[in-house]
Amino acid sequence: MIDLRVHELTTAYDRADVLHGVSLHARAGEITCILGSNGAGKSTLIRSVLGLTPPRHGSIRLGDEELTGRPTHRIVALGLACIPEGRKVFPRMSVRENLLAGAYRVRARDDIRDSLEQVFRTFPRLKERAEQLAGTMSGGEQAMLSIGRGLMSRPKMLVIDEPSLGLSPLFVKENFNVIRRVNDGGVSVLLVEQNVKQTLAISHRGYVLAQGRVVAQGDADVLRENPEVRRAYFG
Amino acid sequence: MFARALRSILAAAVLLFPVTSYAKDTVKLVFIGPLTGGNSSNGLGGRNSTELAVKVRNADAKARYRYELVALDDECKPNIGVQVATKAATDRSIVAGITHYCSTVAMATVDVYHKFGLPVVVWGAVLPDVTYAQNYREIHRINGTMINQNETAAKFMVAQGYRRWAIIHDTTDYGKGHNKYFSQYLTRNGGQILGTFGVTADQQDFSAELTKIKDLGPDVIYFGGTTPLGVRIRTQMDKLGVKAVFQGTSGIVSDAYVDGLGKQAEGTVAFREGAPLERLPGGRRFMEQYAAQKYNDPPEAYGPFAYAAANLVMDAIERVGPDRRKVRSALNATKDHQSIVGTVTFDDHRQNAVPLITKLVVQDGKWIVWEDSDFATGKRKLVSR
């Protein structure tokens, strides 16, 4: 079990500051959610954590390791996996190949096979369509694939960026259940979402971002009642 | 004879221990040829040969002047040729030039030399028009044209009993010109042309053309072009099982052709203007001296012409002094000048009326004069059917 600490993070993206001194702590073994409307800075936060957009100031620590300044593939090697926004499956690869790409860092063939079986157990649909090109699947199936791919490396920390995007409520529910089960298995989760209720329902703690700042934080139950949350969406 | 030998020993000695003589005036000559690009092996061979001629002359204590060679690169492109020709011709310190291997460039530059009055001797371009299309007194040519060569070639090959030809030529001026004159003389002498194939100069693959030719079944494949293509075509003939005599032009008379083909080169026939080098004492000496310089590139077919041209020019300067007009007149009047490529006599268009076309054949990995070969005596056959 591993935790992620973000301290005083400021990230500029396209010359406009979109994170202004954000601090947060995703505790080990918990689901920590980050809520906020579009443009609040959630994706930039994820990009900074992953090393895709280097931050200007601040630090990000995964366990004892400082992440800032490391290239993405080394960050991932520390046990972090990401389910990116918009799913980002590799469209011209089969489902199986997409999953194998998720296990790129894993060397042991047996481990890969086990992970694959586990993902197929979780998402039987993926097994049925193992040889289909990912780009030809429906949005919901792609979402499953993206989650499955994120699990293939057996991460210690899973970063999930807007898994509900463009999905029907039924799919969202299913996916959230999967996330909860993954977490039950000991994986820390950092969940970025705009879907407040369902997110808080499965999260332990949460942060609310608005215009690049943390405007509210706390335990999920407490946060649910916090008027800042509603204000972050409906003004 | 004895004096000559002595001179050459002296020259060799001076080459080894260069002595600068301060008393002599310096005279500048220009060499122009392709030093970069696809034709650079010929250009570099020509430049080295010219340089050698100048070195030898400078080492000669009896020479009145000290010669300095300016070498310029025409890239085998007419526009660059005009540029460097202008540079040389307008440089008043340059007295005469040894110029051009590529015919297009030679054609493009004649006006420049005429306009600025620089007497030049063309050392490698073979297109007849270079000398015959105008009447400029500045332009001379030491090598023969493709007319002479192809007339001999056609007559000789028909006399050997061949009747049916396929012709491949590259689409440069060189290849097209050879095609034109050879076809003309061949039909006049009773040969038959089954097909003519123009190919581009940078072409690698000739299997389509050769397959067609194989179907036509000629006795001889005539190739008008230079060594790189010649090597490729000859190789690919074997690959496709085309059995015919391979007949080339002066463009393939090079060490590179023989080296490039190895055993396959055996029996290739080609023709070159000028006397066979090794038959003249000067020619053999040239080859020895050239080898002694350890140049990176061989002289190639036209190196001797460049060497001879340089000597022709320097001889003229020795006689009349470093004055362009006088040198021009002296060159114009060249008659029975002995050189390593044979006797040089300029006709009314200042074209060397080379009396001799050498017939060559590859035997045992060497270009040798036809008459000395086993093929002439009938010991070997050009092609085994």
Next chain:
Amino acid sequence: MNVLLDCRGLTVRFGGLTALNGLDLTLKHGETLGLIGPNGSGKTTFFNALTGLYRLVAGRVRFGGREMTGASPQDLYDAGIARTFQRSRLCLTLSVFDNLMIGNHRRLSRGLAFNLLRRRAFEQELREHQARSRMLLETFHPSLPDRLYDPAGELGMIDRRRVEVCRALIGEPRLLLLDEPSAGMTHEETHELMEDILATRARQPGLSIILIEHEMGVIERVSDRCAVLNFGEKICEGSYASVVADARVQEAYLGSE
């Protein structure tokens, strides 16, 4: 009823994905419509379809009483539709003035002779546009005219947004499409921008606006009417208060329990 825009059954598909599914939408002259909905609900797709960038699979568009279904982007611009983009599409290497003139395309004299030979006449025209640009920028912020000659890439986010809105406005369109103008801005900046939009409306009463926005405060303050999209369909329409109170909208945003 004075209808400016009338869309019926707009449908857009990408491969298997239906991004816009039989959308009906009307807009009156001078009306401001807030278009909301969760991420990926088809709002921007609607703009792209309306400006001729996406081909419609089905449906038709009437604009200003004219049939405009399947019209090219150029025709739609000529008819009077101008827009901003969600991710700023200013030409960052060009000056602010140049960017404005791109939006002012309809008024520029494009003849070869005029531009190349008649430099005095050209200068005359240029000065007029320059003055107009200054005035327009001035109304958004007093400091903006000073940046007329700066590269757009050197502006801060809010000023870029402003310039983008000015670029859409300077050609005096009849319909202005604003795609998330507040994205990437601070609270204060968003507020300022909102005031700018209100001021623009006050100055040009005939101008109709469709506004995509996640900042509900902006929608509340600016729009006359709201439409909510989800999964490419309109799920609700009406005043801001009624829309926000609607259970379907709550669910679309906050999710179901």
Next chain:
Amino acid sequence: MDAGLLGQYIFNGLMLGIIYAMVAVGFTLFFGVLDVIKFSHGDVLTVGAFVGLATYHGLDALGVTSAPVLALSLTLAAMLAMGALGALMARWIVLPLRNAPAINVLLITLMAGTVLRELIRLFYPAGANPKPFPRLLPTDSLTMGSFTLRLDNVILLSVGAAAIVGVHLLITRSRLGLAIRAAAQDSETARIMGINFQMVVLVTFALGSALAALAGVTAGLYYSEINFGMGLLLGVIGFSAAVVGGLGNLYGAVLGGFLFAALQTLGAVWFSVPAYKDVFAFALVILIMAWRPTGLIAEKTAERV
């Protein structure tokens, strides 16, 4: 035209096509991962052939006489050396220009190609001349009418085809290939999966360049002759084949290569002046591009440049 002749034309075209395809595959690989055109590719081919030749002479001097050993080791040496060269060029010339306009990459690789070509011409012993390439393959032949099938050609054709199939398998079946394809389809997500993007780029350039070296050696063994300018036209044709087929697509590159060979062979047969075949082939290329603007098998459009 009799069957033997037709067979001969087809075989010639296949041989030509396999060389083109090998070059085109390189272009398409580079474009796939980095969206760039490496114009020095043809010259890398040339250098590869010369490295092979130098290796031969070296081994020959050491007294190695076995033809298969020589053939194998010169091919390997050429491929290894060019693989390294390709990676070096990617690292020092292509990657530094990642954010510059694509045309800069085109120009800088073009110039790098000139440097390579000139280095051979000037510093390889008598490099300005065509060099004989050793004949190391058995030349037994089978003649059927006007069709001559030679064993060495068959070997070359098979090796070329095997190499392309090998690359295909590598790309589609191996872990490395997975990384290459992932980087090509979405470099950012590939990085998120833990793929070292820069490493993938270097490996891809090494792979493509090694293939070019193989094409160079194949051309050497097939034509028994190499020269410093051999890569120029091969490079342009390989590029054309890759683009016509559809950049970024392996099948497209192979298709483009064989298409180009077919056009040239057809042109040479049709026209009384075979030199028109290039005019014909390139004119058809323009027409094809007008008809299918992103190539015959469109996979990925070239947004950059």
Next chain:
Amino acid sequence: MRKIFRPAPVWPALLLLPLLGGYGYVFLHAEAQWQVAILALAGVAAILAAGSRRVGAALDRSWRAAPSLLGWLAFVVAAALIYVLREDHFALLMVATVLLYALVCLGLNVQFGYAGVLNFAGAAFFGIGGYTAAVLAAHTALPHLVILASAGLLSGVVGSLLVLPLLRTRGHYAALITIAFAILFRTFLEVNDLLGGPQGLKVPGLAILGWSFNDSIVVDADTEFSFYVAYAGFSLVLFTIGLILVWRLERSWLGLSLDAVRIDETAASVFGFQVARWKILAFSLGNVLAGVAGAVYGMMTGFVAPASFTLAESLIFVSIVILGGLGNPAAVLPATVLVVVLPEKLQFIQEYRYLLFSAIVILILLFKPAGLLPRSLRRYFPSWGKA
């Protein structure tokens, strides 16, 4: 207006121009290796300095203080340089060559600097101009100015054959079309004997209003100017016209439209720009300029042949535009000097010069990716913008 405009000092540019003229003179006459080396280094240093902020700004200020005066002065300095060189045929030939090549590059600059339409067949269009001049001047009695115009026109018309595929394709796919055309053009000329085949054609000299350019200009019995004075002067006039044309194009709604289309086709179409129209305009204009330049060049060198109009030559044109700075018409001139005159000045290293030249270009691209003199913001008039 709160700002107080102070007249900017004119002297930096005023001083620079004669300096440039002097430099040009010395450079053209430099022969020894060390001279060329020093001058080349000084030139590069000067260009880099001009690209730097402070020096560039100072020059910019003085330029804006007196644009027409300095513009005229630049022309006069160039004319004076030609006059000073009046007896030096070769130097004048180089001057004229540089000016004509620069004219072609102005055209290419419009094509891909502004409209973003790549053209790897610049030399082909240059060649079309040259061949048109060769044929028309030899076989018709058309006035030569008409011939020059027809050369430009024909070049534009031939280019329009490529417009359809060019408009449909993008990026590398579009690049292939012009590359294919460049190869096709050269091969066609060479294979076909209609236009002289590989040997090419002789081109009569230019004659305008009865004044034959190929005759030396005889002043009196002792003084005779090189006939290249006429060509260099004429080329200077043509280049100046071209420069002013392209300058005006850039500083007008046309330039703005081209930029908009290049930078963001989608946004441009949303604002009503007819993308195809602008691309066609830029492509044709560029080809016309190349054609006219080619005609004069052909008449000056007296000879056109396929070998002069290869793909390699086209790439030289492209490299000039990129080295100078994409979109900056004024940068074309120093870049042409670099690309055309430097290899010539490097003749003393003979066969090694292309090696060195390529290495220099690689270094420039690595360290100055935007070119030696990158384009600055559009300024519709000299007085435009902030002081």
